Amino acid sequence: MLKLLLFVGLITTIYYLFFAKKKSLTSPRNDDSMEEAMIPCTMCGTYVQAKEALMSSGKYYCSPECLKKKQG
Ligand SMILES: [Zn+2]
Incomplete structure (x- = not known):
């Protein structure tokens, strides 16, 4: 073991x-740390990679669903 x-x-x-x-x-390049940073979704709090997150009005969202929730 x-x-x-x-x-x-x-x-x-x-x-x-x-x-x-x-x-x-x-x-x-030196922006690797930025790309791999984990940030919380504004709507549900799920942590996603910065490069995969969706940004709207200066806030990050994990998915289009969360972005829609914010808008609707
Ligand atoms: Zn979310």
């Missing part, structure tokens, strides 16, 4: 190292 945990930890570490490395190579 302990071995399994160590194995999972190792895989996770390697994954993150690889992912971070790959990311720095493919996107040298």
Whole structure:
């Protein structure tokens, strides 16, 4: 059981190292942290990635449904 945990930890570490490395190579821009920031939906409070959120009147929404709720 302990071995399994160590194995999972190792895989996770390697994954993150690889992912971070790959990311720095493919996107040298500094706005990555902004794109990956999690922000709460104004209507339902669900956290969504900033790049996937819908923005209206300076507020963020998780989906078109929540945006409609606000308007209707
Ligand atoms: Zn929502």
